[in-house]
Amino acid sequence: MWEVDEDILESITIGAGILGTGGGGNPYIGRLRARQVLRQHGPVTVLDPEELSSDAQIVCVGGIGAPTVGIEKVRDTQSYSAFRAIEKYTGITATALISNEIGGSNSVEELIPAAMAGLPVVDGDGMGRAFPEYHMKTFFVYGVPYVPMALCDEKGNTVIIPEAVSPEWVERIARAVTIQMGCVAVYAVAPMSAEQVVRTAIPRTLSLARDLGAAVREARQHQEDPVDAILATCPGIVLMQGKIVDLDRATTAGFARGSMTIDGLGHYHGQRMDIEFQNENLIARQGDAIVCTVPDLICLVDSDQGEPITTELLRYGFRVTVLGFPAPALWTTPEGLAVVGPRAFGYDTDYTPLNL
Amino acid sequence: MWEVDEDILESITIGAGILGTGGGGNPYIGRLRARQVLRQHGPVTVLDPEELSSDAQIVCVGGIGAPTVGIEKVRDTQSYSAFRAIEKYTGITATALISNEIGGSNSVEELIPAAMAGLPVVDGDGMGRAFPEYHMKTFFVYGVPYVPMALCDEKGNTVIIPEAVSPEWVERIARAVTIQMGCVAVYAVAPMSAEQVVRTAIPRTLSLARDLGAAVREARQHQEDPVDAILATCPGIVLMQGKIVDLDRATTAGFARGSMTIDGLGHYHGQRMDIEFQNENLIARQGDAIVCTVPDLICLVDSDQGEPITTELLRYGFRVTVLGFPAPALWTTPEGLAVVGPRAFGYDTDYTPLNL
Numbered sequence: 001m002w003e004v005d006e007d008i009l010e011s012i013t014i015g016a017g018i019l020g021t022g023g024g025g026n027p028y029i030g031r032l033r034a035r036q037v038l039r040q041h042g043p044v045t046v047l048d049p050e051e052l053s054s055d056a057q058i059v060c061v062g063g064i065g066a067p068t069v070g071i072e073k074v075r076d077t078q079s080y081s082a083f084r085a086i087e088k089y090t091g092i093t094a095t096a097l098i099s100n101e102i103g104g105s106n107s108v109e110e111l112i113p114a115a116m117a118g119l120p121v122v123d124g125d126g127m128g129r130a131f132p133e134y135h136m137k138t139f140f141v142y143g144v145p146y147v148p149m150a151l152c153d154e155k156g157n158t159v160i161i162p163e164a165v166s167p168e169w170v171e172r173i174a175r176a177v178t179i180q181m182g183c184v185a186v187y188a189v190a191p192m193s194a195e196q197v198v199r200t201a202i203p204r205t206l207s208l209a210r211d212l213g214a215a216v217r218e219a220r221q222h223q224e225d226p227v228d229a230i231l232a233t234c235p236g237i238v239l240m241q242g243k244i245v246d247l248d249r250a251t252t253a254g255f256a257r258g259s260m261t262i263d264g265l266g267h268y269h270g271q272r273m274d275i276e277f278q279n280e281n282l283i284a285r286q287g288d289a290i291v292c293t294v295p296d297l298i299c300l301v302d303s304d305q306g307e308p309i310t311t312e313l314l315r316y317g318f319r320v321t322v323l324g325f326p327a328p329a330l331w332t333t334p335e336g337l338a339v340v341g342p343r344a345f346g347y348d349t350d351y352t353p354l355n356l
Numbered sequence: 357m358w359e360v361d362e363d364i365l366e367s368i369t370i371g372a373g374i375l376g377t378g379g380g381g382n383p384y385i386g387r388l389r390a391r392q393v394l395r396q397h398g399p400v401t402v403l404d405p406e407e408l409s410s411d412a413q414i415v416c417v418g419g420i421g422a423p424t425v426g427i428e429k430v431r432d433t434q435s436y437s438a439f440r441a442i443e444k445y446t447g448i449t450a451t452a453l454i455s456n457e458i459g460g461s462n463s464v465e466e467l468i469p470a471a472m473a474g475l476p477v478v479d480g481d482g483m484g485r486a487f488p489e490y491h492m493k494t495f496f497v498y499g500v501p502y503v504p505m506a507l508c509d510e511k512g513n514t515v516i517i518p519e520a521v522s523p524e525w526v527e528r529i530a531r532a533v534t535i536q537m538g539c540v541a542v543y544a545v546a547p548m549s550a551e552q553v554v555r556t557a558i559p560r561t562l563s564l565a566r567d568l569g570a571a572v573r574e575a576r577q578h579q580e581d582p583v584d585a586i587l588a589t590c591p592g593i594v595l596m597q598g599k600i601v602d603l604d605r606a607t608t609a610g611f612a613r614g615s616m617t618i619d620g621l622g623h624y625h626g627q628r629m630d631i632e633f634q635n636e637n638l639i640a641r642q643g644d645a646i647v648c649t650v651p652d653l654i655c656l657v658d659s660d661q662g663e664p665i666t667t668e669l670l671r672y673g674f675r676v677t678v679l680g681f682p683a684p685a686l687w688t689t690p691e692g693l694a695v696v697g698p699r700a701f702g703y704d705t706d707y708t709p710l711n712l
Contacts, residue, residue, distance in 0.1 A: 085518065085519075089445075089518075155521050155525070156519060156520070156521045157517075157519060157520045157521055157525055157529065158517070158518050158519040158520070159515060159516070159517050159518075159529060159533075160515070160516040160517075160518055161513075161514070161515050161516075162441065162445075162514050162515075162516055163441075163512060163513060163514040164512070164513045164514070165511050165512045165513060169511070169513055172536050173513065173515060173533055173536050173537075176532040176533060176535065176536045177515075177529055177532060177533060179532065180528050180529050180532045181529075
């Protein structure tokens with residue numbers, strides 16, 4: 001058990017910005033929003049999954065939409081409305097909250113209703129990174145019900161999906177509603193049991209994000225290499241260091257989609273890497289060779305400061321380090337890969353695990 | 357109090373095909389669907405609004421989508437699912453059903469859940485014709501709550517909108533969901549009280565449709581002019597008789613939109629009429645002169661048989677009679693015209709009542 005205060009919040013959003021693989025919503029805006037609520041309501045308690053009581057009822061909340069829109073149309077406390085809407089619909093009183101994904105602003109979205117309702121959050125999430133679509137959660141892959149879910153916007157509109165033929169259908173309907181809501185909305189899913197969370201969540205990702213962020217901040221303070229600090233905290237490899245020389249990005253069908261090209265610098269001079277993204281970075285190639293694909297993590301940080309660079313902030317000329325981290329084990333099973341492997345995103349290739 | 361059996365069903369769908377002003381869903385398919393349920397469950401009782409008991413709870417059901425799709429993707433008994441979903445969400449047990457619009461298949465959509473649940477229907481509806489959008493109901497114009505509403509498709513997906521900032525927002529969200537559901541879906545709205553129905557519904561439109569259809573069938577049997585029979589039953593005028601010489605129709609944004617041109621024949625030789633539609637016929641012009649606009653009714657029937665011609669069935673070469681009927685009085689108030697007057701459909705003209 002530990003607490004999220006303003007200082008730890010900053011570390012979490014840096015770490016979750018890295019783990020978000022480019023997506024999950026802008027971490028800086030997420031931090032500002034969560035900070036405002038923490039200032040008003042005080043710190044939030046974090047429970048390890050193993051600390052949940054057997055009769056716990058855990059509601060997952062998350063943002064949905066295009067991160068490119070999320071930096072212009074800032075959310076308010078709609079995740080609290082969505083949380084209360086799902087409590088009301090199910091008639092169940094929640095005892096804790098959990099993040100949908102440890103990525104960007106979504107890593108701290110659950111802190112907002114938790115602080116407002118005076119509830120703890122769980123140290124874990126449903127992805128262990130960020131993914132662009134609703135159904136891409138370990139919860140659902142391993143049998144947790146994907147309905148009812150509630151969707152809220154900042155205007156006062158609420159939509160509940162009580163029945164759907166598959167989690168993909170929830171994604172399809174919720175995405176269409178989100179686009180009408182202005183391309184950014186927040187949702188909450190029916191409560192999970194402690195058993196379900198322990199069995200299906202990616203555990204301890206909030207503390208991992210905290211530790212990653214703390215390591216980056218520490219390195220900055222001592223003018224050490226933040227990339228070394230990241231890799232010492234979370235095992236992974238450097239895939240490329242260089243400069244963004246091309247960027248193609250569009251906000252379409254409710255997502256930020258596109259690709260970038262990075263020309264190597266220093267040790268990587270003469271090399272070139274192409275990365276494609278749908279909110280999150282999906283595949284990294286050097287020429288025809290695939291260097292890293294979903295569900296493994298492809299993460300961009302600013303080479304100097306270790307600051308995560310999310311897809312909505314990508315710009316020509318940025319000096320970046322591309323990091324690769326292996327996917328959580330729950331994703332590399334056949335069931336997991338069917339939902340978030342390269343083929344699930346339309347790539348005609350099998351998943352080859354990152355070579356550490 | 358009267359009953360809808362198979363024979364009366366046929367009359368209703370002819371009459372509602374006329375009153376539907378081109379929309380409301382294909383009446384023939386609506387008839388087949390309702391007939392199947394009537395055969396299984398027996399006739400349905402129709403109550404005059406004044407016959408409703410003071411504690412009655414009346415659920416409005418209707419179809420939503422593009423009629424052009426509705427003739428290819430036939431609905432099943434989803435209106436029963438939507439009806440039960442709204443009962444479950446509100447916790448209220450309904451005592452009767454009412455049609456959203458006396459147009460095409462929607463005029464008999466409420467018979468399906470009514471027969472299946474063994475409940476009566478109300479002789480009336482929320483439009484007194486058909487209109488393309490959810491919020492265009494006298495119920496909502498005169499203060500009946502427009503939420504919660506439930507939306508169902510044939511696959512097993514259900515969406516509930518418990519809160520929305522306006523009825524137009526329900527339309528916007530429900531339309532986006534309907535497009536995902538395949539451009540055809542069915543909805544049910546939270547129960548109304550007897551007082552609300554008496555005050556805001558267009559009364560006795562189901563019996564009007566029945567009488568119109570019976571008059572057309574009678575005329576056909578005696579080889580009399582069906583158009584004369586229609587006008588003897590429901591006061592209106594002939595706006596044009598002629599041949600469809602041009603048609604432009606597209607299924608876009610969840611609607612069947614387009615326009616047609618009719619060249620006069622016989623007494624109307626040398627005249628030409630243009631009609632624009634969005635599921636329903638909206639405006640009829642001769643040259644620059646507006647002949648008839650919403651909310652007044654512009655209705656096409658086959659000149660020989662009096663068979664209504666809905667927008668999804670329009671074809672080059674059809675010999676048609678264009679009829680005009682005055683809108684119900686609840687629509688010609690400032691509040692009514694704000695929602696369904698010509699300006700509500702983007703026409704830069706005020707409403708001028710049809711000159712009988």
